[in-house]
Amino acid sequence: MDSSVPSTPTLTFNVLTYNCWGLKYLATHRIPRLLQIGTEISTLNPPPxxxxxxxxxxxxxxxxxxxxxxxxxxxxxxxxxxxxxxGLAILSRWPIVESRMHRYTLNGRPTAFFRGDWYVGKGVACAKIRLPGTEGAGEGKGRGRVVEVFCTHLHAPYEREPNDSYICHRTAQAWEISNLMRSSYSAGHIVLAMGDFNMIPLSLAHQIVERHGRASDVWRIKHPDSSIGAAVDDIERTRGRLIPSVGFNLTENGATCDSRLNTWRWTEEERKRLGKGEKIMVDDREEDPRAKRLDYIFLGDALGGSAVRDVEVGMTMRHPTLKCSLSDHFSVEATLEVNTDGPSGDETSNFYSTFLSGSLDTPLYLPTTTYTTILTMIEKYTLRERRQRRLRLSHFGGWVVTAIGCFVTIWWSPKNYVSFLLMLLSTLGLSAGVIDGLIGGLFMSGEIRALKEFEWEVRNARDAAIEVGGGGGQVGEGVMSGGRDEAVELYK
Incomplete structure (x- = not known):
């Protein structure tokens, strides 16, 4: 080994993603649970x-x-x-040099107020964090690389796929965060996407984030044969596996939701017993048929040098006094090792030349059949929304005519109580009609335009995939190693 060649500086650190279940007024024991979450994070060893x-x-x-x-x-x-x-937040050991909130374009419906996805404004919390580099080593050369963090919570699946009426919204959200990740990847940044993606491994949204977003699911890097759904799901049953135990789901399948270990998934009777102070323990060998993985860490690095040393499910402890789980999810925690140095001084031009012209792979694409599936989904959902818009606008127009008729009838009404009933009917009906008119004319029109943009982007990506031969290749190839995407602008 040539000792004159300096070794590449690396940095090893831990990252954590966690859905805290902190719904104001709705989440049970919210304040003490989140306070304990902070305590548990602060005592992790090694610290994140x-x-x-x-x-x-x-x-x-x-x-x-x-x-x-x-x-x-x-x-x-x-x-x-x-x-x-x-509901998004990012904490860091190093300074956040830049941040922004990207709100998803398609984000649920205002009519589903009981679900709240539209009202909370789900999106992507973005933060650029510059890692310490050689400038801190006393030589005054180089700059630490940028890790760009994307924290998100995709739209919840209220029905099972493919009958989920919000699958188009969640797919569009996966596409949007993937566009952000892809741009960061092209800039030579370390891409770190974390959060509750509300998807199962290898689903359509998962494929989009991995391939289009140019990042790897760190759990599948370490556990490539892990489950792709709950044991009771058809997609998992087709694999012919035995029902996993609680312990196996945690250590091998990475289950973060609906675990038998999580007290918020227990029956009402079990929770009552727990609330009365009864000590209820769950055996790691107990069958765990409903647990699945919804929380993820994705890692991408166009310049290479990043690796996953370890990944595990965490935050499985219970509150010390309440005896309940800290959240209805568990955390995902990973140990990463990254190359911390970027180009500096006279090396910059050589680095650009190497990065832009050398052995960089063609961008990863989804299979063309997947793009067709997405386009079919968009078309189907667009037809549904157009029909809904027509119905809502017709409802508005119908009540305008009805209200005018009521006003005319009141003029000729011989009885006061009849006039009162007509006024009440016209007021309530027209109010409902106006709300439907606003939803149909404003919200749904905007949604349909957003769907057109989404459709164009997918068609454009499909055409590009066809040009390079159908978007073949394995998901993991080129994601965390060298690869040229669009024009590269390093170290913004």
């Missing part, structure tokens, strides 16, 4: 360097966690979005 939180809805809860963790994570950002907030 970057933490992505979802469903941390109030700044009060965010501040409580920040107060507990500021000695290890002195930098943080609470992201504002929508009417009630996006």
């Amino acid at each position: 360097a970057i933490v992505a939180l979802q469903e941390c809805w109030t700044q009060q809860d965010y501040n409580a966690i920040r107060e507990q963790t500021k000695h290890i994570l002195p930098y943080g950002k609470f992201y504002w979005s929508g009417i009630f907030g996006g």
